[in-house]
Amino acid sequence: MPTRVHEFDWPDRAVVGTIGPPGARTFYLQVRSGKQLLSIALEKQQSALLAEMIDDLLDQLIAVEGNPFSVPTSTPVELVDNDQLEAVQERFRTGAMRLGWDPTTAQVVIEAYPIADAEDYDESSEEDGADETEKLLVRMPVGTARAFAKRTLEVVGAGRPACPLCGYPMDADGHTCTLPER
Numbered sequence: 001m002p003t004r005v006h007e008f009d010w011p012d013r014a015v016v017g018t019i020g021p022p023g024a025r026t027f028y029l030q031v032r033s034g035k036q037l038l039s040i041a042l043e044k045q046q047s048a049l050l051a052e053m054i055d056d057l058l059d060q061l062i063a064v065e066g067n068p069f070s071v072p073t074s075t076p077v078e079l080v081d082n083d084q085l086e087a088v089q090e091r092f093r094t095g096a097m098r099l100g101w102d103p104t105t106a107q108v109v110i111e112a113y114p115i116a117d118a119e120d121y122d123e124s125s126e127e128d129g130a131d132e133t134e135k136l137l138v139r140m141p142v143g144t145a146r147a148f149a150k151r152t153l154e155v156v157g158a159g160r161p162a163c164p165l166c167g168y169p170m171d172a173d174g175h176t177c178t179l180p181e182r
Contacts, residue, residue, distance in 0.1 A: 002133070003133045003134065003135050004133070004134045004135070005134075005135050005137055006031075006038050006091070006134065006135070006136045006137065007137045008031045008032075008033050008036070008038070008136075008137065008138045008139070009033075009107075009139045010033075010107075010139065010140070010141065011031050011032060011033045011138060011140060011144075012032050012033050012034065013030070013031065013032040013081065014029075014030075014031045014032075014138055014140055014144060014148050015029075015030055015081055015083075015085070015148065015151055015152075016028065016029050016030075016042065016047050016050075016051070016148070016151065016152040016155055016156075017030060017084065017085035017155060018085075018155060019085065019088060022158070022159045022160045022172075023159070023160050023169065023171055023172075025044070025159065026041055027041065027042045027043065027044055027046075027047045027155070027156075028040065028041055028042065028085060028088055028090070029042050029047075029050075029094070029110075029112065029136070030085050030086065030088065031136070031138050032086065037086055037087070038091050038136065039085070039088045039089060039090055039091060040090065040091050040092055040093070040094050040112055040114075040136055041090050041092070041093040041094060042094045042112075043094075044156055044159070046094060046097065047152050047155070047156055048152070048153065048156045050097060050099065050110070050149075050152065051148070051149040051150075051152035051153045051156070052149075052153070053099050054099065054108060054145050054146075054148065054149040055146070055149045057099065057101060057108065057145075058071050058072075058108070058142060058145060058146055058149075061101070061142070069103075069106045069142060070142070071142045071146075072142065072143050072146050074146070074150075075143075075146050075147045075150045076143045076146070076147065079143050079144055079146070079147035080147060080150075080151075081147060081151060082151070091134070091136075092114035092115075092134055093114060093115050094112045094113070094114065094115070095113055095114055095115035095116060096112075096113045097110065097111065097112050097113070098110070098111040099111075102139065105139065106141065106142060107139040107140055107141055107142075107145075108139070108140055108141075108142065108145035109137070109138070109139050110136070110137075110138040110140075111135060111136065111137055111138075112135070112136040112138075113133075113134075113135055113136075114133070114134055160172075163175055163177055165177050
């Protein structure tokens with residue numbers, strides 16, 4: 001089964017953004033390089049975890065004694081991207097993701113794979129090569145990665161406010177608190 005790799009090395013833009021109102025948002029990882037634009041859907045939790053792991057990775061690199069890489073501790077002002085998503089055409093919904101570090105290019109590496117749907121699997125399509133899998137591969141420098149993580153955490157945090165009593169999200173039209181009985 002061949003894998004179609006959507007590769008972005010040093011992208012012009014890499015962001016997480018949303019479409020829809022709080023409580024009904026769809027999260028997208030969108031990457032652009034020149035005219036090539038790709039959007040994949042993510043879960044809110046995947047977005048938050050990816051951003052946290054990027055920050056952790058960059059913080060670990062800073063702490064390495066004799067670190068030859070210039071890793072920013074905060075987002076460089078020139079890399080802040082608060083623009084909306086560009087035209088979104090979902091390529092796939094993300095299942096598994098990997099995060100890595102390439103020391104030869106000083107880049108953070110993100111790999112995203114679509115959710116495997118067992119119902120869509122057909123042995124005959126594998127034999128004729130029709131069942132192609134996909135993968136998103138993004139390599140970004142440390143400053144861009146720091147900006148990506150910051151924006152992603154801001155987008156995740158911009159959803160519905162949490163109830164101070166139960167911690168569940170509150171809707172604009174009301175909230176029934178589900179405190180456990182004592």
